[in-house]
Amino acid sequence: MSADVSPPKRPLTSLWRLRRYLRPYVVAMVWMFIAAAGATGASIVVPLVVQRVVDGPVRHRQPGGLLLLGALALLLGLVEALLIFIRRWTQSTTSLQMEYAIRNDLYAHLQRLPMSFHDRWQSGQLLSRVTTDLGVIRRFLSFGLIFLVVNLGTYIVVVLLLLRLYWPLGLVVALSSVPLFLASRKFTRYYLTISRLQQDQLGDLATLVEESAQGIRVIKSFGRRRHMGGLFHAGARLVHDTGVAKARLLARSWAEFDAVPNVTLAIVLVGGAYAVASGGMTVGGLVAFVSLQLMLIWPIDSLGWIIANGQEAMTAADRIYEVFDVQPSIVDGPDRLVxxxxxxxxxxxxxxxxxxxxxxxxxxxxxxxxxxxxxxxxxxxxxxxxxxxxxxxxxxxxxxxxxxxxxxxxxxxxxxxxxxxxxxxxxxxxxxxxxSVRENLTLGRPDATDEEIAEALSVAQAEFVYELPWGLDTRVGEQGLSLSGGQRQRLALARAVIGKPxxxxxxxxxxxxxxxxxxxxxxxxxxxxxxxxxxxxxxxxxxxxxxxxxxxxxxxxxxxxxxxxxxxxxxxxxxxxxxxxxxxxxxxx
Missing domain, CATH: 3.40.50.300 (P-loop containing nucleotide triphosphate hydrolases)
Incomplete structure (x- = not known):
């Protein structure tokens, strides 16, 4: 598999199929959303308290009431901080557990797949799916998904409160969601394709690095360091160019997302000042209105990041299910022969x-x-x-x-x-x-005794292992390249005969x-x-x-x-x- 894979046709479906990994953590996620809702609710109440302060104690010069409302605002801030801690701790531990479960299942599935599958697939593509793609999914499940729900809830509640405070300006804020929807729709369509392309290119680059590391002796022997460096440079350049295009798309989209609330805020400030001057709003109402609208800047600014993170998670899930969907063709039969x-x-x-x-x-x-x-x-x-x-x-x-x-x-x-x-x-x-040598020898027979190991080493004429720095406990290094070809072959023969098949x-x-x-x-x-x-x-x-x-x-x-x-x-x-x-x-x- 290489980077010429066609764009995914079912990314959302693939991401939805990961829901089975969420089921064991339903209770934790419920508490997480409750904590998130509570923290958001506490932050939303603060501007309403400020409205009471401005229109009450400040307007009527009542220091006692000011202290009481200030203490209430402080308490709400502390509650919000505590709930944010609970939510972040819960979502981090839950997402790490889910990543752990998916990675274990994916590795076990790879072990069940036949040699014909591994003959066709590049190892770097598999490696990137087991590591990078799962990290992308974890980030979305731990942050993107939570913020999507929380920010959407925040946006709806705040807009309703703004309509209640002063409906003409509240309507302006509500209508600002239309350009946001159009911009996000265009962004989603392009980002999905470029995200998949970059993830496939990273898989190809990982394959090249792995093959270069394993074949370093050949590369050095033939003096092809510069040639392999050129191949890596070309692959890295592809990843770079795709990343730059992706960053350009993100920058343009974020600028569009950021412009909408700023333009809306300017309209609110002018319209709000006119409403206060004409008696349609109180000063406290305008302060609360602006404070609540400012709370929408983060949900809107983060919209681009959430969509981007969600798109990457969808393509990552699609790449993972390309492996999961391959059914093992060599499976257990019903009989056992002792x-x-x-x-x-x-x-x-x-x-x-x-x-x-x-x-x-x-x-x-x-x-x-x-x-x-x-x-x-x-x-x-x-x-x-x-x-x-x-x-x-x-x-x-x-x-x-x-x-x-x-x-x-x-x-x-x-x-x-x-x-x-x-x-x-x-x-x-x-x-x-x-x-270690011992672990390599007993790979198929973990319960082999020292006597059985010694007998197998004798058959393979591999007693040289006892002369290694730590004997049987000496680590042989990746692919056993610290040993000669004949030594590796003798150890492989000893491993085959140790179980007396x-x-x-x-x-x-x-x-x-x-x-x-x-x-x-x-x-x-x-x-x-x-x-x-x-x-x-x-x-x-x-x-x-x-x-x-x-x-x-x-x-x-x-x-x-x-x-x-x-x-x-x-x-x-x-x-x-x-x-x-x-x-x-x-x-x-």
């Missing part, structure tokens, strides 16, 4: 697979059966579908047709946690997280190892594979020795199956593939 009871018989039955959005199938009519405790190697040239095939076993993707069974049960009928407890996986490109899927897990370490790992791994059904993607000929049988994959179909010696003797293509792999291995070495 790991200790599983035999590990793996079968591919007429399996075909096409990546979502693609037209050409990657795999076609795959029929394979791997007996419990047997190791099957998958061999083929690059692009033949080896990684796609093994990715179907733990349901990183689902088959397009056919089925994969473990002990006769379709993997789609199993609960995902049950399936992934049975199936252990190690990929060619190992992924380590910015956490009944089915082990290894996507060329030894490709980054030197010849000596590879031989040691293969020797230890051979002992593990005796008790495990294994599917190994092989790129190095030496790894084929771990397998009981070999399947040759060509253009997404099984070309031949047999032992290594059988295929070497009868299948020229197999000999050619291994020869090419052997040559590649020598060049890499």
């Amino acid at each position: 790991a200790r009871q599983a035999e590990g018989r793996l079968r591919f039955d007429a399996v075909s697979f096409t990546y979502p959005g693609a037209d050409v199938p990657v795999l076609r009519h795959i029929d394979l059966e791997v007996e419990p405790g047997e190791t099957l190697a998958i061999v083929g040239v690059t692009g033949s579908g080896k990684t796609s095939l093994v990715s179907l076993v733990p349901r990183l993707y689902d088959v397009t047709s056919g089925r994969i069974t473990i002990d006769g049960r379709d993997v789609r009928s199993l609960r995902l946690d049950s399936l992934r407890e049975i199936v252990g996986v190690a990929f060619e490109e190992p992924t380590l997280f910015s956490m 009944r089915v082990l899927v290894l996507d060329d897990p030894l490709s980054a190892l030197d010849v000596h370490t590879e031989a040691l790992v293969e020797e230890a791994l051979a002992r593990v594979l005796r008790d495990t059904t294994a599917l190994i993607v092989v790129h190095r000929p030496s790894t084929v020795a771990l397998a009981d049988r070999v399947a040759l994959l060509r253009d997404g179909v099984i070309a031949a199956v047999g032992t290594h010696s059988e295929l070497m003797a009868t299948v020229p293509e197999y000999r050619a593939v291994l020869s090419a792999e052997a040559e590649t291995s020598r060049v890499d070495a």
Whole structure:
């Protein structure tokens, strides 16, 4: 996803759908609105008290009454301050709780979405939705929405009081809402589009920053710092230009909003002075009228900010529901297969697979059966579908047709946690997280003992972790880049075998190892594979020795199956593939 996303068509609907997160806080919000109404009411009463002071004690020179009314005004001010504190404290805590709940749900939903979704979406776009967009929504729910309700209530009550004090001038104030409505309507139409554009551009920029940070070694190695800087400058310039256009729109609109009450105030002052001179109003009435009208300046001035904040919240909600509306296609089945009871018989039955959005199938009519405790190697040239095939076993993707069974049960009928407890996986490109070695190793087996960790490290020849500054508690850094490629690969292999899975899927897990370490790992791994059904993607000929049988994959179909010696003797293509792999291995070495 990038910044060329079309303007949202349902932003208000998306924002309305967030109401379910408000339900747990209905009581708190009721008290919040009561406090807001009380504070506003106290502030509105003060000008009426001032009217009494001017037309009473001041006019008749009565100091005693002046002190009493002054004390009443002071009390109202204190009540207003207390209620404002209660309202702000309540709205801040409530909005933070809602943001926390939405963020948790969004992250959990991202974890449930299939790999095909993550293949299409930029990580920066997802990151901006989980962080920036939720912050925009929180600000609107904690301030914009409250001020919208409070200011609207204030405007209606004050206008009614102004009509009651002196209806001709009150009517002038009431009619001033017409240009405000027209200006806000025009502002809303343009701001919604530009707000969405900027949020998408920020997502693209976040993607570029993330990719640059992860690929900093490549950038430095190729001397492309200035090139990447130019790309960032161009992306940042887009965000800047959109932000300037947005600020220009805000400035123009706020100027229009601000002009209306000032022009109205000038009319009121002139008309009010004439009314006092002609006996239509008292001096106290004019003071109260002007004081009440001045109370409308903040609600009107804040109208532009509230609308802008609301527009940003609507586009943010729309962007979030673009993710929420994607339904997980790989979901739990009804059955559970207990790991200790599983035999590990793996079968591919007429399996075909096409990546979502693609037209050409990657795999076609795959029929394979791997007996419990047997190791099957998958061999083929690059692009033949080896990684796609093994990715179907733990349901990183689902088959397009056919089925994969473990002990006769379709993997789609199993609960995902049950399936992934049975199936252990190690990929060619190992992924380590910015956490300790121990946490990385026990990611799929949190209850693993120190003895089990030591055994897995021994199998993967990864005892080097004990020499790290803090041993197993050493943090490996983001993506594990503080370690070498071979070290990362060995830790990923140890993580796969630590749970002693009944089915082990290894996507060329030894490709980054030197010849000596590879031989040691293969020797230890051979002992593990005796008790495990294994599917190994092989790129190095030496790894084929771990397998009981070999399947040759060509253009997404099984070309031949047999032992290594059988295929070497009868299948020229197999000999050619291994020869090419052997040559590649020598060049890499």
